[in-house]
Amino acid sequence: MTELDTGAPVVPDTAPPDRKTKADKGFLSRAGIVAAVLVVAIVVALLQSGSGLVVWQSVVTGILTGGLYGLIAMGLTLIFGVLDIVNFAHGAFLTVAMFLSFGMIQATGLHPYLTLVVAVPVLFLLGAAVHRGLLSGAGGRSLENQLLITLGLSLLLENGLLMFFGAEPKTIDLPGDFQFPLLGAVVAGSRLYAFLGAVVLGGLLYWLLRRTRLGTAIRAVAANAPGAALVGINVRRMHTLTFAIGTACAGAAAVLAGPLVTVTPTLGEQFNITAFVVVVLGGMGNVVGALVGGLLIGLVEQLTTIYLGGQSSLLGVFVVFLLVLFLRPQGLFGRRA
Numbered sequence: 001m002t003e004l005d006t007g008a009p010v011v012p013d014t015a016p017p018d019r020k021t022k023a024d025k026g027f028l029s030r031a032g033i034v035a036a037v038l039v040v041a042i043v044v045a046l047l048q049s050g051s052g053l054v055v056w057q058s059v060v061t062g063i064l065t066g067g068l069y070g071l072i073a074m075g076l077t078l079i080f081g082v083l084d085i086v087n088f089a090h091g092a093f094l095t096v097a098m099f100l101s102f103g104m105i106q107a108t109g110l111h112p113y114l115t116l117v118v119a120v121p122v123l124f125l126l127g128a129a130v131h132r133g134l135l136s137g138a139g140g141r142s143l144e145n146q147l148l149i150t151l152g153l154s155l156l157l158e159n160g161l162l163m164f165f166g167a168e169p170k171t172i173d174l175p176g177d178f179q180f181p182l183l184g185a186v187v188a189g190s191r192l193y194a195f196l197g198a199v200v201l202g203g204l205l206y207w208l209l210r211r212t213r214l215g216t217a218i219r220a221v222a223a224n225a226p227g228a229a230l231v232g233i234n235v236r237r238m239h240t241l242t243f244a245i246g247t248a249c250a251g252a253a254a255v256l257a258g259p260l261v262t263v264t265p266t267l268g269e270q271f272n273i274t275a276f277v278v279v280v281l282g283g284m285g286n287v288v289g290a291l292v293g294g295l296l297i298g299l300v301e302q303l304t305t306i307y308l309g310g311q312s313s314l315l316g317v318f319v320v321f322l323l324v325l326f327l328r329p330q331g332l333f334g335r336r337a
Contacts, residue, residue, distance in 0.1 A: 030332055038299060045306045057185040058302040064187070064195040066298020068257055070291035071198035072271055073278035074205055075249030081285030082222040082242040085135060088150040090275060091268030092157040093247050097123050097254035098263045099161055102170050112172050112258055113193070119251045127247025131240045154268070161265035174259040194256040201252050202291055205245070209287065218242055222285070273314075277321045283331030292333065296320075 046055045076090045100122060101115040134149055178189045209215035220228040221238040229235050261267060278297050282289025297317055304316030324331065 034296065034332060038296070041300075041303050045303045049306050053184050054306065055303075056183065058306055059299065060182060060185040060187060061191070062299035062302035063295055064191045064298070065301070066295035067195040067198040067202075067291075068253060068260075068294070069274055069278050069297055070294025071202055071249060071256070072253040073275045073282070073290040073294055074202055074287055075246035075253075076275050077279045077282065077285055077287060077290045078205070078249070079243055079246040080279070081287070082218055083131075083135075083239050085243075086146050086150070087243075087246070088147060088272065089130075089154040089157065090246075090250055091270070091272030092154040093123060093126070093268070094250040094254045094257075094271050095161060095263075095265060095268035096126070096157055097251035098172075098258050098261075098267065099165055099170075099265075100251075101255050101258050102165075102172055102263055105172060112174055113197075113255065116252060116255045119255050120248050123251030123254075124244045124248040127244035128240050130247070131243035135243065136236065136239065154272075158265050158268070165265065167265065170263040172258040172263065177259065190259040194260060197256045198253065201249070205249065206287065208245075214241070274317065277317055280321060280331055281324050283333045286331065286333050289331060289333035293331075 042055060042059065045058065046052060049055055072090075072094065076087060079085055079087050079090075097119045100119050101112060104110050104115045104118060105112055130153065134153065135146075174190045174193075176189075179186050180189070181187075207215075209219060217228070217233050218238055218241070220231075220233060221235050221242075225235050228238070257271075274297060278290055278293040280293075281296060282291070282293030297320070300316045300320050301313045305313050308315060
């Protein structure tokens with residue numbers, strides 16, 4: 001099982017001081033390499049476009065979008081880190097939450113962000129029900145087993161949405177949305193709200209995992225499930241709660257992203273791909289790595305539009321994905337198994 005890494009050791013670190021120092025140096029060197037590559041990428045983009053304003057706009061948009069990617073990936077990496085389940089239905093859960101938000105707005109006229117108070121609990125309960133009903137025995141088993149269950153669930157959810165809402169694209173308008181200048185760049189209020197909401201929710205998740213008894217129990221199960229059971233922790237309940245929390249993260253991200261996208265039943269596939277790239281980049285099971293990976297992917301996506309045009313933004317993301325798989329399969333901030 002992969003250890004859930006929230007930026008600090010899950011269990012007391014008994015490694016010799018020299019090993020800790022080497023690990024710290026390795027982390028700093030990787031962070032420095034990533035920062036240097038980003039600087040080079042920005043300089044190349046500047047030479048390519050010939051406009052500092054265009055590059056600055058891309059950097060601002062990439063950071064704001066990347067925060068949202070980080071929140072989506074946090075739920076995915078949390079589930080993998082504790083349950084050892086690769087959840088291919090994560091994007092479909094996100095789409096369900098978007099349509100739930102859209103339906104509530106159409107039916108009641110609620111402000112889009114107020115639908116968070118319904119969408120997040122509903123996705124939490126949906127996640128708990130799915131884990132208890134379908135996935136409680138899948139953790140730690142073959143990838144093919146998890147693949148079939150979660151892909152089948154994803155297809156079921158997508159086709160259910162298609163039946164109820166049809167294939168026609170939907171939009172979620174944000175009342176009072178505005179744009180404001182930021183050192184020459186133009187920032188949409190909806191994008192800034194989504195970024196700030198993602199940062200706050202990501203901080204709450206980190207606090208939950210690091211500062212509460214529930215988080216301690218989840219981390220204990222992630223580190224050593226048999227040992228956690230011996231000290232009285234209900235491992236099955238922790239697994240269900242973790243899957244529900246990860247699914248609720250997708251619900252929160254869906255509501256925040258709703259005003260930024262065109263909502264369709266298959267929209268989750270695109271977010272699924274991006275979330276998996278972010279998780280691999282940050283390190284499977286690493287919550288902080290997911291946030292950092294999200295910011296990096298947001299920047300790569302935006303800078304790629306400068307290099308190759310607006311229709312090829314995912315190409316740069318896939319190049320980064322392949323490079324990480326070849327050079328550091330455990331991710332930039334992950335640990336060797």
